[in-house]
Amino acid sequence: MKKIFVNGYGSIGSRITSFLKDDPEISVVGVGKYSPDEKVSIANSRGLDVYVPERKQDDFSDFKIAGTIESVLDECDLVIDAAPGGHGYKNKIHLYEPKNIPAIYQGGESIMGSEAVSDLLFNSRANYDLAIGKNHVMQGSCNVTGMGRILEPLRDKFGDNLIRFDVTLVRRWADIEQTEKKLSDTIEMTQSPHHGDDVKTYFGKDAPLFVRAIKVPTRQMHLHIMDIRFKDAAPKPSEIHEIFTNEFGVATLWTAKGTKDVRDYAQNMGFNFTDTNMIHIHANMTTSIGDTVQMMYSDDQTGIVIPENHMLLQAMLFEKSYQEAFEHTESIFHMREKKQKLQEYFGKKD
Numbered sequence: 001m002k003k004i005f006v007n008g009y010g011s012i013g014s015r016i017t018s019f020l021k022d023d024p025e026i027s028v029v030g031v032g033k034y035s036p037d038e039k040v041s042i043a044n045s046r047g048l049d050v051y052v053p054e055r056k057q058d059d060f061s062d063f064k065i066a067g068t069i070e071s072v073l074d075e076c077d078l079v080i081d082a083a084p085g086g087h088g089y090k091n092k093i094h095l096y097e098p099k100n101i102p103a104i105y106q107g108g109e110s111i112m113g114s115e116a117v118s119d120l121l122f123n124s125r126a127n128y129d130l131a132i133g134k135n136h137v138m139q140g141s142c143n144v145t146g147m148g149r150i151l152e153p154l155r156d157k158f159g160d161n162l163i164r165f166d167v168t169l170v171r172r173w174a175d176i177e178q179t180e181k182k183l184s185d186t187i188e189m190t191q192s193p194h195h196g197d198d199v200k201t202y203f204g205k206d207a208p209l210f211v212r213a214i215k216v217p218t219r220q221m222h223l224h225i226m227d228i229r230f231k232d233a234a235p236k237p238s239e240i241h242e243i244f245t246n247e248f249g250v251a252t253l254w255t256a257k258g259t260k261d262v263r264d265y266a267q268n269m270g271f272n273f274t275d276t277n278m279i280h281i282h283a284n285m286t287t288s289i290g291d292t293v294q295m296m297y298s299d300d301q302t303g304i305v306i307p308e309n310h311m312l313l314q315a316m317l318f319e320k321s322y323q324e325a326f327e328h329t330e331s332i333f334h335m336r337e338k339k340q341k342l343q344e345y346f347g348k349k350d
Contacts, residue, residue, distance in 0.1 A: 001025060002317050005072055007032035007091060008082030009039050009050075011175045011302045012106055015273055016080055016309055017048060022332050023310075025318070029076050032069045034083070036060045069095070078317050079103040080309060089115040092136065102134075102316055104309060107141025110194075111201060123148035124311040125248070126202040128322045131315035139309055143169055143213075143222055144198045146299035149250050149279045151203055153243050154228065162208075164229040169195060169213040169222060175302050176219050176263075176274060183217040190215065221259040222299040227292055234293045237286040248326065249278040249307065250297075251339045253346035256282060259298045265345055275303025276338055283348070307333045 004020060006013045009031045020026050030049035033040050034056065040063040043050050049066035052059075057068065066072075073079070079101055081088045085108020096103045105117040118136045120127070125148050131137050140148065147167065155162065171190075174181035196211030203209060228234070244250045256262050267274040278300055285296040307329050314325040330336060 001027050002077045003027050003029045003075060004078055004080060004313070005029050005032070005051075005076040006080045006082055007069065007095075008084070009033055009043050009048075010082060010084070011177065012305065012309075013080075013082035014039075014042075015275070015302065015306045016082065017043075017046070018272055019306060019310065019332055021047075023328075025328075026313075030066055030072055032083075033060075033065075036063055040065070073099050073101055076101065078313060080313065081105050084108060086115075089117050092117050096136075100135075103136055104312055104316070105136070105138045107139065107144060107198075107305065109138050111138050112197070121198055121201045122308065122312050123152075123202050124308055124322075124326075125149055125152045128311065128315060128325070131312055132319050134316055137312060137316060139305055139312055140198060140202075141195070142299055142301045142304045143171065143195050143224070145304050145308055146222070146224060146279050146297070147195070147199050148202065149247065150224075150226065150281075150295075150297060151199070151209075153247055153250075154240075155203075157243050158230065158235075161231050162228065163231055164208040164227075165210065166227040166229075167196075167209070167211045168225040169193065169211060170225065171213055171215045171222050172218050172220060172301055173215055174219050178219070183219070185217060187217075188215040189213075218259070220263050221301055223259060223296060224299060225294070225296050227294050230291050230293070232291065234288045234291050237283070237288055237293070237295075240286055240288075240293055240295060241281065241283055244281060248330075249304070249335055249339075250281065251276070251278055251342040252281045252283050253342060254283050254348040255346045256280065256298075262298060262342070262346075265342070269341060271338065273303060275306070276300045276342060277303045277307050277333055277335060278339065278342075279304070280342065307335065 036059045051069045051072045054068040088105040088109040109117045118138045173183050190213040193213035281297045310329045314320045
């Protein structure tokens with residue numbers, strides 16, 4: 001059994017520990033906390049030991065803590081770094097590398113520039129094998145992960161007949177549980193979003209992919225609008241939908257009127273954290289005109305990267321084949337079952 005330490009207990013840390021407890025091959029030795037707040041007590045109530053930076057121990061005098069992050073790292077085989085963006089690089093330099101501990105980093109970090117945490121941005125659909133046995137790997141962000149789940153199957157099917165992808169990311173303002181984060185009454189435009197360059201690290205640096213992004217005042221998922229141009233006449237919408245019939249983590253929905261419909265269904269069905277952990281193609285919005293297919297799909301924000309983290313740790317720690325890792329992840333996340341339920345509930349009406 002391998003021992004995992006989750007350094008951070010926010011949106012990602014709380015989710016990944018919830019699923020890892022069901023993995024018989026994994027033992028979570030604890031979680032790292034940097035701020036003395038109610039999340040310490042929440043972690044304890046869920047049976048998790050909490051560790052804090054040595055220099056901050058006195059700040060946690062009102063909470064139950066198990067020790068220091070520096071000491072617990074000596075007991076673990078891999079760290080899932082779930083710290084806020086930018087802190088992962090500092091943790092790599094000051095904590096993980098000195099102790100020679102493998103680590104997974106999240107989408108707030110970078111694989112470019114002087115503060116790169118890795119030379120590999122992971123997407124299980126595109127480059128699983130490259131992560132096998134590596135010590136430091138960055139998991140792509142939710143938007144970057146979502147684009148991979150759509151782009152790679154399209155490339156597998158149509159290859160050189162694809163000539164251009166134009167993607168507009170309509171991003172949510174905050175996660176569901178980030179109630180302290182106020183939704184501003186504005187549509188915010190992002191100049192030079194990183195998402196396109198991130199996707200090109202696994203899709204190909206010369207890929208004809210063009211991305212723009214806006215942020216809107218909602219907590220209910222991201223929405224991607226993708227225009228796909230072909231050399232010849234574009235396929236019918238039904239041909240596009242067929243590609244994703246057996247794709248991991250992609251559900252095809254017909255009657256959802258908005259992202260909140262999908263989230264409400266996930267809540268009613270008792271899905272963990274009201275996450276579906278997948279992409280939802282809004283099939284009624286797929287159109288084919290001339291040489292272009294336009295499609296829209298919603299992206300389950302933070303939830304989508306949790307099974308990806310699980311796939312990644314299996315490559316790094318256990319050096320499993322893709323199929324072995326996929327089946328093990330499926331046994332814990334039950335993605336096929338969720339997909340079936342979503343597609344039946346939001347199915348095409350005669």
